[in-house]
Every structure is written in structure tokens, then in C-alpha cells.
Amino acid sequence: MSTMRHTDPVLPVLEARGLRLHLADRAGARWFRKAPRLEILRGIDLSVAQGETIGVVGESGSGKTTLGRTLLRLYEPTDGSLRFEGQDITHAREERLRPMRARMQCIFQDPLSSLNPRHRIEDIVAQPLLSFGLVRDRSEARGRARQLLERVQLSQSFALRYPHELSGGQRQRVGIARAIAASPKLVIADEIVSGLDVSTQAQILMLLREIRAETALVFISHDLSVVRALCDRVLVMHRGVVVEQGATDAVFARPEHDYTRDLLASIPLPERDPNWIGSA
């Protein structure tokens, strides 16, 4: 069971304390003044250990994607601190981050849309191995890529195909294979099962349950039911603030914050309840 899995009480892989981020509000920019700065993340505390999966939930615009990007240091925090494997990377320069990047990976909703459509699947999966110099040559990289495809239950025939030939679920498997290629310590997955049918979604969730022991996983999703199916802990975001966090089972059984209660009460469970819909 997800909550009973043993995790080392060691140093967290990633630890954020009081993380703040401001971004320029493009809509508010005028020719005579700079764009005003909006506070998108307003003091986030988060820590995730090896073998642990933490869910980040909240409605659209609450700051989930921005948090994911900040944890990967694609944004530089305005305030607070961020440690990866014990090292302070809050304001680290790209040269210092570069060697760490192999150990922090991300997967997006459509992991292949940002990649070269003319590259074969095996080369897409092999790419992190090559760019981080983790293999001697391309043929070793391709060999590893094929093992990784097997890991995500894609047959060898996929190695030579191109992204557009794959279904949504197959693409997501490729995205996962590519993310785990460099044996990362941290994986950030942003809405990766959101566009999928339930039957495909269930398969991808099963796959994630198999690989989650190897890494620290931050699983971002607007879907609280999916988070319950996968995550040990959950963090509920609302307008750039964490309103509640704790063990998933506990938070969903006994939500403490009104916002969490509202969210849960709005999810239509697939069972009859004539009173659920209420009147306006």
C-alpha cells in the first residue's frame, strides 16, 4: 500500500523553504513604465525524499506549473531557499546547475510536442544519455534506450517510429522512458495523465507506481482522484500559497482547509447521489 512504503529518513532530495517568485505581468505593461511584478508563488515549503511521491493539486492558475519550473530552477526564486541533494541552488548559476540537470528531469502533458518530430523514438529516449555524457557513443545510447522502452512496456518496434505515429498513452510512456533515462534523483511530472482516457490513464498510473521507488517524484495534477491513486503526500495550492499538506489518505479523508473541502465536494464520484448537484 502506498502509505506503508518505507522511505529512508535521510536528507530530502529536494527542499524548498519559504519559496517566493515574482514574474512580470505582461498584460499590465505600458510603454512608459515597466510591467508590474506579480507574486506568483507566495512562500512555499516543500520537501521530497528518495522513493517518495508528492502530489501538487489546485485549480488552474493556482501556480502548480510555475512551482514545478521553479523547483527545476528554470525560474530563479525571488526569496526563500531551494536545496537539491543538500546543495543550495536558490541562486546558482547555470554553469553550476548544468551537471545537476541530468539528475532532475521533467515530463509534461504532451512530452513529445516540444521535441523534434523527425527524430526516432529511440533517439528521443537516448538524448539525455548523450547530452549529459552518460554513455560512450550513440550505439550504446540506443541500446540503453531500447532497454528503457521495455521498462515502460513498449515493444522494440517502437524504437524506430516517429512521435506522430504514437497514441497519447504511448507518447506518455516515451516521455517517462526519457525522463528516467539518466537515473534522475528527482522527476517533476506536470499533468501527464490529464488528456488521457481512463483506461490509458490507469495503465500509466500503474507504470508510475513501479518506477516511483527509484526517485523523488513531484506529481502535479488538477485531478485529486489521480493524486490519491499515486501519491504518498499531497500539497494543496491556492493562489500561490500551500493551504494544506499532509499524507494523501489523511488529507482526503479529513480535509482541514475550506478550499480543500470545496475541491473534494466538487468532484463528481461515479455513484448516484441526487443531492450532490444541489440548487443554485
Added chain:
Amino acid sequence: MTPPVLLDIDGLRVSVGGRPVLRDVSLQVRSGEIAGLVGESGAGKTMAGRAVLGLLPDAARVLSGEIRFDGTDLLSLKARAREALLGRDIALIPQNPMTALNPVARIGTQIVDGLRMHLGLDRNGARARAVELLQAVHLPDPESLLRRFPHELSGGMRQRVLIASAFSCRPRLVIADEPTTALDVTVQKQCLRLIRELQRQHATAVLFVTHDLGVVAKLCDSVAVMHGGRILEFRSGDDIFRAPRHPYTRALLAATPRFDRPGDTLVPVSAEVLARLQEEVDVYDAAH
């Protein structure tokens, strides 16, 4: 007493470019009831809804079957007679509130035009009715809203405007195709409540298309489960959710994650169930 059947889809077969997409689809929607059409992507839900609206793609061919609206077969109706029904007696709530509204026309114009065309109201009458409608969907300050453009509204507000305009000419049937799929759950719930409320008020029949079993369970009086262009079971919502009969319905329910159950209770749809469905489709296609 059961209300009369308003929409009766009977043995509908449609192919697109020679490929079957609807295989003997039959289902009924009664006045004042919401019928749910649920299934995964590619099942043929949108095609079924479009067939009723007469909006099938050019390459589509109706091979057999009837779509009776209040006794009249829509498929054999002349184009003009059919167009007169659409927008007035049969209305659509589309999926995407971002693209369904004309981005360069004010909200007021978009609703008022429809009211003038279908109900023959004059400008002032149509405007007054539009204000009423926006009030009915609980939008604040309807007068000023009429002067706004779609991009000035949130996704939830836009979808309420679309719901309001679908119900604006007091249609007898509304086809809603994934109308809340793009919305946050809290906003989705408000929109579902709104559809329920308006539909009850006017005894409108609704064909509600969605991939979401949860939405169907909470909203629909009857439910058709669809896969591979076929209706696998069509029964009352109470019956389907109390005792799902078809193995695919049961498999879908078991594969749907629920926040009130631990993760390890999730079971993906089995290869056997899928293979069985494919086999049935192959047998059907061979016979037609």
C-alpha cells in the same frame, strides 16, 4: 408517469470515408430528462450528437436508421425545414467556451441576434430577454456584460453565456457535447447545476455527451455507454450505477480513480475486455 420520447435515434449507421463510425446506434431522450452518452475518446459520441444536429462532416454517409424528433424523421427533412428547427427547437452547448463564441462580437450581439432570428423579437425585446437569461445563469451585472467581448470573461463565465444562449429560445432539446470538460471542478459543478436547473424549469430534453462517468452519475436520468460506435448498454442511471451490466462498463468504473479510495484499488481495463469488444466490432462489420 414516464414523459413522452422526444428524440428517438433508431438503428443509426454512419460511415466516414467508408469507415464505420456509428454501428446501429439506438437511444431515446424523453422530454424533461437528461440522457447521458458516455465513453472514451473515439467511441463516436460527437458523431452521434452531430448527426442529430445535421452537422456530420462532408465525408460522412448515413447508411441506415432514423432520427425522429417529436415523430418527424430529421434525416428525411428538407434542408430548410431542418435549419428552422436548429437553434430554435434544438440547441447546442459546445465543448470549448474559448472558441465557440465569436471573438470580435460583443456578448450582447451574439445572444440578441439569435433571439431576433429565432423568436422574431425586436431589438429592445431581445435585449430585455438577454438580460433575463444572463440573470438566470447567475451572471452578475448582465447589462454591462452584454457590452463585453468574450476574451474579457473567464472560462466559466463564457460557458455560462453559452448555456444561457443555448436555452435562450426555449429549445425542446439541447445537445451538450463535453460542455464542462475544460473547466475546473468547482466551476464545472456550477455549470452542471445550471443545466439541471434550466432543463427542469422548461422540461427540456438534454443529450449530454461526456467521457466522465462521474458527471453522468450525478446528472443523468438515463445513460448510454458507448464504445467502437456501438451502444453497449442503455438503461436508467440508477440501474447502471447500482448494477453495471456490460463488462466494459464495469471495467471503466474499476479504472476510474476515486479520491475516496486508496490507489491500489485501481484496475486498468483488461486486454480480454478490449479484445472481446474488437471481436464484436469485427463480426458486426463483416455482417454489414
